[in-house]
Every structure is written in C-alpha cells, then in structure tokens.
Amino acid sequence: MPVWQQVYEEINDPNFVIICAAEDVGGEAVAGPIFDAVNPTYIQVVDVDHIISSAFNFVNVPSSAWIDEEGRVVRIDEGTYSKTHAIGEGEQAITFGNDVYTPALKDWVAKGADSEFVQSAEAVTGNIREHSFDQLKADAAFRLGNLFRGHGQKEKAESYWQMARELNPDSVNFIRQNLTLTEEGSAGETFMQLMGDYVSEGREYYRPLDL
Amino acid sequence: MAEAFMAYPELRHPFQETPIHPNGSATVLYQGRTITLSETGGDDNLLIKPEDLGRINGFELKPEGACYADMCIPLNDELLLTREGEQWFDLTAFADLLEQPYVVDREAGVWSFAEIPAKRRNMMVDAMAPEFEVTDRKGNVVRMADLKGKKALIVTWSSW
Numbered sequence: 349m350p351v352w353q354q355v356y357e358e359i360n361d362p363n364f365v366i367i368c369a370a371e372d373v374g375g376e377a378v379a380g381p382i383f384d385a386v387n388p389t390y391i392q393v394v395d396v397d398h399i400i401s402s403a404f405n406f407v408n409v410p411s412s413a414w415i416d417e418e419g420r421v422v423r424i425d426e427g428t429y430s431k432t433h434a435i436g437e438g439e440q441a442i443t444f445g446n447d448v449y450t451p452a453l454k455d456w457v458a459k460g461a462d463s464e465f466v467q468s469a470e471a472v473t474g475n476i477r478e479h480s481f482d483q484l485k486a487d488a489a490f491r492l493g494n495l496f497r498g499h500g501q502k503e504k505a506e507s508y509w510q511m512a513r514e515l516n517p518d519s520v521n522f523i524r525q526n527l528t529l530t531e532e533g534s535a536g537e538t539f540m541q542l543m544g545d546y547v548s549e550g551r552e553y554y555r556p557l558d559l
Numbered sequence: 560m561a562e563a564f565m566a567y568p569e570l571r572h573p574f575q576e577t578p579i580h581p582n583g584s585a586t587v588l589y590q591g592r593t594i595t596l597s598e599t600g601g602d603d604n605l606l607i608k609p610e611d612l613g614r615i616n617g618f619e620l621k622p623e624g625a626c627y628a629d630m631c632i633p634l635n636d637e638l639l640l641t642r643e644g645e646q647w648f649d650l651t652a653f654a655d656l657l658e659q660p661y662v663v664d665r666e667a668g669v670w671s672f673a674e675i676p677a678k679r680r681n682m683m684v685d686a687m688a689p690e691f692e693v694t695d696r697k698g699n700v701v702r703m704a705d706l707k708g709k710k711a712l713i714v715t716w717s718s719w
Contacts, residue, residue, distance in 0.1 A: 364710045371717045378718045392696045397591045403691040412714040421686045472686040484673040485660030492671040500576035534719035
C-alpha cells in the first residue's frame with residue numbers, strides 16, 4: 349500500500365527496506381499512478397503475476413511478511429494496515445485497519461530479535477498456509493489467464509482465471525482480480541456475495557492480528 | 560448498496576488480439592518469466608532442448624543430474640532422451656517427478672508451470688523466507704537473497 353512511505357520515512361534506517369508489491373494484472377498503467385502519488389523511495393513492484401503472494405502463500409491484500417537479516421520470517425500473513433482508515437463520514441463511515449501494527453513494526457526494526465513482536469519459528473510456520481498441489485496449480489492457471497488477457501483473448505483469460513479460483517478457493521486475490529473484468533468491478537454485489545460465502549465457509553483471509 | 564468502485568474502467572476491456580509467439584514456437588511460463596522456445600518436441604509431453612532448461616527454471620545439467628542450489632535430481636532415460644539423433648529434456652516428466660503442477664493450453668502451445676514445491680520447503684520447515692525474483696519499477700531485479708543483512712517488510716496491495 350503506497351501509504352507506507354510515511355512509515356518508511358519515520359523509521360529512516362538504512363538497514364531496513366520495504367518492498368511494496370501491487371498485485372495487479374492491470375500492470376503499470378493501473379498501479380503506477382497510485383505509487384507515484386506518494387513519491388515512494390522504497391522498492392516498488394508491479395506484480396502482475398502475483399509472484400509475491402504466491403511465494404508467501406498470501407490469499408488477500410494487504411498482507412505482509414517481516415524478514416530478518418538472516419532471511420528468517422518473523423511475522424507473516426496479517427492484515428497489514430499502517431493506521432486506522434475511514435471511508436465516509438458520520439454513522440455511514442466504514443473503518444478498517446488498526447493503530448497497533450506500525451508501532452510494532454518500528455519496535456522490531458529498532459530492537460531486532462529482542463522485540464516482543466518477533467514470533468518464534470514455530471509460531472510463524474503455524475501461520476504459513478500450506479498450499480496443496482491444486483492450490484499451487486491455481487497459480488499456473490492464473491498466469492496462463494494473464495498471458496491470454498495480455499494478448500487479447502478474453503474467453504481464454506476468463507476460463508483460466510475461473511480454473512484458478514476453483515483450484516484455490518481460499519484466494520480472495522483471485523476472486524477480486526477476476527471481477528476487475530466485469531462491469532460491476534471488484535467491490536460490487538457479486539463480490540459481496542462471494543465474500544459472504546467465503547466467510548460462511550469458515551475461511552479466513554488473514555491470520556489473526558496477534559499484537 | 561454503495562456504488563461499485565471502478566478503478567480505471569478504461570482498462571477493464573483492453574482486449575486487442577496479438578500473437579503469443581511466432582508460428583512453430585512454444586511458450587513456457589514460470590515464476591513471472593515468459594520463455595519462448597523455438598524448438599520443442601513431444602506429443603503429450605513437452606520436450607525441450609537441454610540447453611533451454613536453465614533459462615526456464617534455473618536447473619543446470621551436470622554429471623550428477625539436473626541441479627539447482629543443493630538439490631540434484633538424477634537423470635534417467637525418461638528425462639533425458641534421444642529422438643532421431645537429437646537430445647531432448649522432458650520438462651513435463653521432470654515436473655511430475657518434482658510434484659510441480661502445470662497447466663497447458665495445447666491449442667496455443669503455452670505451458671504454465673507453478674513453483675517447484677522443493678524450493679519452498681525451507682519456509683514450511685524453519686520459517687526461512689522463500690526465494691523469489693521480481694523486477695521493480697526502475698527495472699532492477701529484486702531477489703530474496705539480495706535482502707540478506709537487512710530487515711525487510713514485504714507488503715502487498717492492489718488497486719482493485
């Protein structure tokens with residue numbers, strides 16, 4: 349999320365990096381202007397094929413991993429918001445995010461392994477989603493759909509994206525990315541229906557924020 | 560019901576047909592890379608020239624097998640084979656051996672391979688970050704290995 353620039357500047361540590369990846373099939377044309385609006389100095393990636401989500405088995409955005417100097421994951425797969433956000437005003441306002449994640453991140457960057465927010469390897473591996481053969485296959489189907497989308501073959505794009513969704517029903521990323529092809533968009537009635545089903549089936553799109 | 564958010568509606572239907580690869584070629588997708596192969600063989604399976612293996616998945620053919628980092632897969636007649644005097648590597652048999660899923664569109668001649676599970680095993684066992692390789696908006700290749708010695712927050716977002 350581009351708003352991480354402010355946090356990056358506040359931390360201002362040469363041994364800390366942020367890699368901010370836009371999981372966006374629309375590519376630079378879609379994600380570029382949003383990045384540019386905050387003049388980021390962190391590493392910006394337009395991740396058309398959702399390589400980062402796939403590597404860490406994320407199923408939704410915004411999701412994140414903290415990685416220490418040795419390459420060890422010390423937190424993973426939490427709804428990653430820099431602060432509490434509000435959409436709308438008054439009683440109609442919808443709030444999301446939280447105000448505890450950024451202070452925890454700053455504490456970790458300052459204290460390293462001594463930070464109370466560092467999780468054990470056991471806790472971290474417990475939070476990493478194990479992906480089945482079919483869920484891995486979903487990534488291959490999704491990227492095949494992306495290729496056809498990029499070459500103007502809409503029917504094939506849709507069929508492989510649908511295959512990806514069926515192979516990995518946990519992926520909110522696939523649900524919403526697919527809906528960008530529709531007139532209704534990725535946050536309309538269909539999305540609400542699909543997310544209602546998702547939650548009622550007991551799926552979780554983030555691990556609990558244990559801070 | 561709130562009106563649906565439609566970011567960049569002009570990009571919703573950007574469908575303009577263009578060829579995926581020249582006639583007679585095949586395309587392999589792997590980890591964000593699109594590799595065009597001018598020479599392939601096989602009917603059901605995808606046979607590639609052995610020298611193309613490295614640029615597809617990073618494996619290198621050595622006397623002890625097909626090797627990547629500290630992993631070596633011994634070769635046999637099903638993986639490395641000769642047909643009409645030409646040597647081929649069976650990429651799909653290799654994937655099956657490694658339990659690497661793939662999806663193929665035979666009409667278009669495109670093979671899309673998922674990640675090789677063995678490359679991710681360390682993350683599931685001892686929480687070591689997985690390898691990945693992406694290109695940033697400045698054109699720099701960013702690899703997990705390049706981050707060693709620094710703390711990193713890797714965070715995803717999207718416009719949708």
